[in-house]
Amino acid sequence: MTMTTKPAPAAAAGAPPTAGFLDRVLKVRELAIAAVLVLMLTATQLDNSAFLSQQGIKDLLLNATILVLVAVGQATVVITRNVDLSVGSVLGITAFAAGDFLHGGGNPVLAVVIAVAIGAGFGLVNGALVSLGQVPALVVTLGTLYIIRGLDSIWVGSRQITAADLPSGFVSFGHDGLSVIPYLALLTALVLVAAAYYLRSYRSGRDLYALGSSPEAARLAGVPVRKRILAAYVTCGALAGLAGALYLARFGNVDSGTGNGYELTVVSAVVVGGVAFTGGSGSVYGAALGALLLTSINSVLPSIGVSSVWVQAIDGVLLLLAIAVDRIVALRVAGLLRKRAAQTRSATHG
Amino acid sequence: MTDPAPERTPVLALEGVSKSFGAVRALRDVSLELYAGEAHALAGENGAGKSTLIKTLAGVHRPDAGTVLLDGTPVVFHGPADARDAGVAVIYQEPTLFPDLSIAENIFVGRQPRRSFGRVDHKAVREATAALFRRLGVDLDPEQPARGLSIADQQLVEIAKALSFDARVLIMDEPTAALTGSEVARLFGVVRALREAGAAVLFISHRLEEVFALCQRVTTLRDGAWVASEPVAGLGEDDLVRRMVGRDLDELYPKQDAAVGDVALRVRRLTREGVFTDVSFEVRHGEIVGLAGLVGAGRSEVARAVFGVDRWDAGAAEVDGRPLKPGAPSLAMAAGLALVPEDRRAQGLVMDMSIERNINLTGLRTTARAGLMNRGAERSRALDWAVRLQVKYARLADMVGTLSGGNQQKVVLAKWLATDPRVLIVDEPTRGIDVGTKAEVHRLLSQLAADGVAVLMISSDLPEILGMADRVLVMHEGRLTADIPRERATEETVMAAATGRARSAA
Numbered sequence A: 001m002t003m004t005t006k007p008a009p010a011a012a013a014g015a016p017p018t019a020g021f022l023d024r025v026l027k028v029r030e031l032a033i034a035a036v037l038v039l040m041l042t043a044t045q046l047d048n049s050a051f052l053s054q055q056g057i058k059d060l061l062l063n064a065t066i067l068v069l070v071a072v073g074q075a076t077v078v079i080t081r082n083v084d085l086s087v088g089s090v091l092g093i094t095a096f097a098a099g100d101f102l103h104g105g106g107n108p109v110l111a112v113v114i115a116v117a118i119g120a121g122f123g124l125v126n127g128a129l130v131s132l133g134q135v136p137a138l139v140v141t142l143g144t145l146y147i148i149r150g151l152d153s154i155w156v157g158s159r160q161i162t163a164a165d166l167p168s169g170f171v172s173f174g175h176d177g178l179s180v181i182p183y184l185a186l187l188t189a190l191v192l193v194a195a196a197y198y199l200r201s202y203r204s205g206r207d208l209y210a211l212g213s214s215p216e217a218a219r220l221a222g223v224p225v226r227k228r229i230l231a232a233y234v235t236c237g238a239l240a241g242l243a244g245a246l247y248l249a250r251f252g253n254v255d256s257g258t259g260n261g262y263e264l265t266v267v268s269a270v271v272v273g274g275v276a277f278t279g280g281s282g283s284v285y286g287a288a289l290g291a292l293l294l295t296s297i298n299s300v301l302p303s304i305g306v307s308s309v310w311v312q313a314i315d316g317v318l319l320l321l322a323i324a325v326d327r328i329v330a331l332r333v334a335g336l337l338r339k340r341a342a343q344t345r346s347a348t349h350g
Numbered sequence B: 001m002t003d004p005a006p007e008r009t010p011v012l013a014l015e016g017v018s019k020s021f022g023a024v025r026a027l028r029d030v031s032l033e034l035y036a037g038e039a040h041a042l043a044g045e046n047g048a049g050k051s052t053l054i055k056t057l058a059g060v061h062r063p064d065a066g067t068v069l070l071d072g073t074p075v076v077f078h079g080p081a082d083a084r085d086a087g088v089a090v091i092y093q094e095p096t097l098f099p100d101l102s103i104a105e106n107i108f109v110g111r112q113p114r115r116s117f118g119r120v121d122h123k124a125v126r127e128a129t130a131a132l133f134r135r136l137g138v139d140l141d142p143e144q145p146a147r148g149l150s151i152a153d154q155q156l157v158e159i160a161k162a163l164s165f166d167a168r169v170l171i172m173d174e175p176t177a178a179l180t181g182s183e184v185a186r187l188f189g190v191v192r193a194l195r196e197a198g199a200a201v202l203f204i205s206h207r208l209e210e211v212f213a214l215c216q217r218v219t220t221l222r223d224g225a226w227v228a229s230e231p232v233a234g235l236g237e238d239d240l241v242r243r244m245v246g247r248d249l250d251e252l253y254p255k256q257d258a259a260v261g262d263v264a265l266r267v268r269r270l271t272r273e274g275v276f277t278d279v280s281f282e283v284r285h286g287e288i289v290g291l292a293g294l295v296g297a298g299r300s301e302v303a304r305a306v307f308g309v310d311r312w313d314a315g316a317a318e319v320d321g322r323p324l325k326p327g328a329p330s331l332a333m334a335a336g337l338a339l340v341p342e343d344r345r346a347q348g349l350v351m352d353m354s355i356e357r358n359i360n361l362t363g364l365r366t367t368a369r370a371g372l373m374n375r376g377a378e379r380s381r382a383l384d385w386a387v388r389l390q391v392k393y394a395r396l397a398d399m400v401g402t403l404s405g406g407n408q409q410k411v412v413l414a415k416w417l418a419t420d421p422r423v424l425i426v427d428e429p430t431r432g433i434d435v436g437t438k439a440e441v442h443r444l445l446s447q448l449a450a451d452g453v454a455v456l457m458i459s460s461d462l463p464e465i466l467g468m469a470d471r472v473l474v475m476h477e478g479r480l481t482a483d484i485p486r487e488r489a490t491e492e493t494v495m496a497a498a499t500g501r502a503r504s505a506a
């Protein structure tokens, strides 16, 4: 089978620039965010040369890690044309659970495992409700958002975990790193790469895209739809749990309000990162970049002397901008595809 | 039931199967046997239950009563995956692709070739797709996303998907409905080879000549009930029609003479970059003009551009002397243009709205009073057209999505015919419509022309074009290559122009 790929190159030869350009346009979503990010950081650095100091870079990465983790999980769910709004509540309750366990003298590794397990458990509940109940994910997870938050308040009450309650090793894990790169960022990068590789290279990962793109076609193609949706939610919950444990390590301070409203930031990050709400497209890398962009804005504004009250408005503008860009890119891609199809045809017929 | 070959065990069979949807009894005590090395046709009118039967074999529907037999033993398919694992490949009536995935991924979803550690071998997926396309003579790029493919291309992808695994049973629900002669010939070549290699084939088509060309046996259904199973040899088209309809049929192409009037639609040097180039033609009042060509020649694209769904880059179009604007369908509608699109699911209908609402989407202006919807007027308008086109439905308030494929097509026709157009463009008007209603649709088009409507008919069914058109325009690779008057239009002249073999200037 040495000559199997013949037709494609032949077609490309008929239209040299289009093929390569098209591929780039299709990936441009990630590139565009990366470009905006670099531009923004460079501009800030020029304005305030202390911005990208060692500590500055470290802070930037530390701030981003937790959001990136949750965004990766959220992206997995959004790719299947669903959403998980309960991630903020899950993050809060798992952070407290891990803290409570450590406060009682528990093993730090075990504490992380517990947080992940609790998160996965909530993910399982969400996934089961969404995949069995035929109820829109938005409604189901809005419900679990409040339920979990309620459980959290009842359980935690007015208690609080502070860094003093935690083993020093755990706290330093949350702050230290290899030169400028925090351990937390390394761990997050590992999760990110693994998730991206899984989604790209495994049948079950491809199934998530398929069922997000067309649930009906997925059912007819024999994709185990319920199982896959369940798996996506469990992943999302587990990552929210992991993020909860890391939150504890990073901030050392957890109460019943931790993670309140976090879901909206996460969803923004995912959408800004080019994961379409209509399912079936986008990547976790995009979501991670979106998260990085949003958290960077939080750091950039104060260091160029803009009041942080602007942050939310700017986040919103970015969100709308991202959607507009998606629309434009989609139209342009459609045009290019059309031309390329015509060229392929005449190349083979002619 | 007399069985001529009692020794063989059918690979796949249905025994006494019934299936109801609410009050609709889609299948009633139907039996069917598929043998290795035999192509079996399934015939019946729209709504007879053919697709329901196929979905029962494919594990999509569970029968209410009766059994599915695999190699003579009863099995229960819990879902499409079970049927697939048993070696049953299915092409459904409506293409069901993943718009965001590449064509190659669409074909191999859930069954991708794998390399070490269970990872998907993306290169192998691409290569296998390219190989399939070569076998079928399809020139699509495997890397291209499926979004925006024409119905015919979607159908070709579905065919490639079904052929991609070594199926023991190949089931095809109207795979050829949007294909032209040469693609059909290619498909039949591949299917015959599979059949000779021992596959069992179940084939549905409303083009009866295809049934006779491909199949050895035929089973007929009427209103969900089994009518007959018999060898095709010795059977005539008339016999088959009588089994399906229960009566003899009128003429299939009842062409009336009409007085040809002024130019109604004039298209001059219309160009859409990369799609079609320099297309000029006229359609006069009272005239039916056929637009023929191979799949991908750009016929539907011209229609969509004229109607304003797609923009055009150069040229002009006018209706009764009134110029149309690129990308303005509402202007085109106001000028008296109507377009029956080819893709009924994506462009023609709102699947989860009722039949009544769908038909009236085009008529809000005529039925509404003082800006308010008038339910009574809507109802009678919808009822009128549903009856004229013989739509088979339980209640007008039923969702269009629950109708059979052919009946959905009739609703699309009704929706546009009800606008009283001056110029009517129909794209595959009878795709998936049974012979009986086909004659009715042809009679309607003919009547419209006689009343002075200008009709532009795109069809991949050549006999339909030859039977109905006063003039045949032929497109080849985005250009108009011939304009053939009715007297000289034959299969040969049209095909020669469609394949670019002859540039016959008329």
Ligand SMILES: Nc1ncnc2c1ncn2[C@@H]1O[C@H](COP(=O)(O)OP(=O)(O)OP(=O)(O)O)[C@@H](O)[C@H]1O
Binding pocket: B021, B024, B025, B026, B044, B045, B046, B047, B048, B049, B050, B051, B052, B053, B093, B392, B402, B403, B404, B405, B406, B407, B432, B434
């Ligand atoms: N999901 C459903 N819900 C309700 N009714 C249905 C459903 N699917 C099919 N039906 C009904 O069952 C009957 C048989 O439909 P089916 O699609 O099997 O017809 P068909 O023979 O394939 O017709 P066609 O030639 O038009 O494709 C029709 O009356 C249809 O309205």
Ligand SMILES: [Mg+2]
Binding pocket: B050, B051, B052, B093, B173, B404, B405, B406
């Ligand atoms: Mg059908």
